[in-house]
Amino acid sequence: MKAVVYAGPRAVEVREVPDPSIEAPTDAIIRISTTNICGSDLHMYEGRTNVAPGTVLGHENMGIVQEVGSGIDRIRVGDRVSVPFNIGCGTCRNCTEGWTSFCLRTNPTPGVDGAAYGYSDMGPYAGGQAEFLRVPFADFNLLRLPPGNEHENDFTMLSDIFPTGWHGTELAGLRPGDRVAVFGAGPVGLMAAHSATIRGASQVFVVDREQDRLDLANKVGATPVDFSKGDAVGQIMDATHGRGVDCGVEAVGYQAQNRGGEEHPEIVMDSLVDVVRSTGGIGVVGVYRDADPGAGTPGAREGRIGFRFGRMFAKGQRVGTGQCPVMRYNRHLRDLIVSGHATPSFVVSHELPIGEAARGYRNFADREHGWTKVLLKP
Numbered sequence: 043m044k045a046v047v048y049a050g051p052r053a054v055e056v057r058e059v060p061d062p063s064i065e066a067p068t069d070a071i072i073r074i075s076t077t078n079i080c081g082s083d084l085h086m087y088e089g090r091t092n093v094a095p096g097t098v099l100g101h102e103n104m105g106i107v108q109e110v111g112s113g114i115d116r117i118r119v120g121d122r123v124s125v126p127f128n129i130g131c132g133t134c135r136n137c138t139e140g141w142t143s144f145c146l147r148t149n150p151t152p153g154v155d156g157a158a159y160g161y162s163d164m165g166p167y168a169g170g171q172a173e174f175l176r177v178p179f180a181d182f183n184l185l186r187l188p189p190g191n192e193h194e195n196d197f198t199m200l201s202d203i204f205p206t207g208w209h210g211t212e213l214a215g216l217r218p219g220d221r222v223a224v225f226g227a228g229p230v231g232l233m234a235a236h237s238a239t240i241r242g243a244s245q246v247f248v249v250d251r252e253q254d255r256l257d258l259a260n261k262v263g264a265t266p267v268d269f270s271k272g273d274a275v276g277q278i279m280d281a282t283h284g285r286g287v288d289c290g291v292e293a294v295g296y297q298a299q300n301r302g303g304e305e306h307p308e309i310v311m312d313s314l315v316d317v318v319r320s321t322g323g324i325g326v327v328g329v330y331r332d333a334d335p336g337a338g339t340p341g342a343r344e345g346r347i348g349f350r351f352g353r354m355f356a357k358g359q360r361v362g363t364g365q366c367p368v369m370r371y372n373r374h375l376r377d378l379i380v381s382g383h384a385t386p387s388f389v390v391s392h393e394l395p396i397g398e399a400a401r402g403y404r405n406f407a408d409r410e411h412g413w414t415k416v417l418l419k420p
């Protein structure tokens with residue numbers, strides 16, 4: 043089959059690789075209909091992880107069940123399914139408590155709980171930017187979708203970014219009527235803004251400097267804040283009569299930049315601590331890595347992020363972090379799509395055949411105008 047493989051920093055290639063096969067009775071094979079490029083893939087693409095060249099990328103997958111193992115009795119061949127990016131076993135302590143993103147059994151990497159497809163340190167699982175994907179513990183992990191082609195570009199957001207954006211608002215403790223600040227208007231930040239609106243926020247600020255992304259935030263009812271035009275915290279303080287917001291979402295991650303374009307991994311946390319009111323919550327879904335050998339300072343290379351923890355303590359804020367446990371939310375979000383209350387496809391800018399993956403990666407990574415979310419259609 044054809045698959046997108048990591049070939050080195052800023053290089054992905056479409057290569058012929060062996061088709062996946064059933065390896066355990068609880069596996070299923072999915073024929074991929076849509077697979078997305080994620081901001082998380084960019085950390086690998088930009089050479090900021092230890093992912094091995096030759097790895098098949100892709101953790102945002104959906105498609106049709108092609109084959110099931112002998113131990114599968116819920117999912118059927120022909121089912122249309124969304125594949126959560128987390129691979130849960132369904133039986134460990136974290137999975138049974140709803141934290142499939144921290145499954146204790148599926149990732150053999152020492153010191154790392156939680157597995158995913160096609161991702162550095164997340165276990166030996168091939169990704170789905172390919173024609174077929176092997177899904178372990180398929181009865182547990184797969185989410186059934188209504189048959190047909192309807193809502194394809196909405197449902198494809200259920201494998202990761204829609205639940206992740208929602209999780210950001212959940213970790214932030216968002217309540218109806220809250221004002222919220224979302225940092226980052228990439229696909230994840232835009233999903234957090236969409237989620238906050240659905241959950242009844244009274245005002246949603248979205249901070250970025252990419253005009254096309256801020257325009258999309260505006261389109262879904264959020265207030266765009268362009269940090270290239272002035273300090274984001276100051277702009278939000280001015281717009282709220284100095285009160286700030288009730289809670290905040292971090293949707294940027296460790297490659298956050300300052301206005302001058304220099305990388306400052308602490309800068310968004312500093313801003314959130316300043317702009318969120320005392321006792322408010324901060325949900326961090328942007329990725330921060332345990333170690334980051336490519337970082338600019340010795341501390342950051344060890345994953346030490348020197349943000350204003352003292353001010354956060356003084357304000358009595360709460361913070362929640364981590365990979366999103368997709369299964370906590372994906373059924374509900376699917377039903378919001380079906381009922382017309384959610385339309386996460388508004389972020390989609392490009393649908394490409396898999397052979398054009400390299401172009402998709404390059405333009406998305408370079409934040410070329412209009413490249414907000416790229417779907418690959420094998």
Ligand SMILES: NC(=O)c1ccc[n+]([C@@H]2O[C@H](COP(=O)([O-])OP(=O)(O)OC[C@H]3O[C@@H](n4cnc5c(N)ncnc54)[C@H](O)[C@@H]3O)[C@@H](O)[C@H]2O)c1
Binds near residue numbers: 206225298327
């Ligand atoms: N926790 C999870 O489960 C999970 C899941 C998916 C993605 N992620 C992570 O979420 C983050 C965002 O993903 P994405 O797909 O939206 O990525 P993206 O790279 O497309 O978006 C990041 C955005 O942040 C903006 N940005 C940079 N510095 C900023 C600053 N100082 N203030 C405000 N905005 C700034 C960029 O201009 C860009 O638009 C990434 O770190 C990704 O790895 C986490």
Ligand SMILES: [Zn+2]
Binds near residue numbers: 080083101203
């Ligand atoms: Zn993703």
Ligand SMILES: [Zn+2]
Binds near residue numbers: 138
């Ligand atoms: Zn588990």
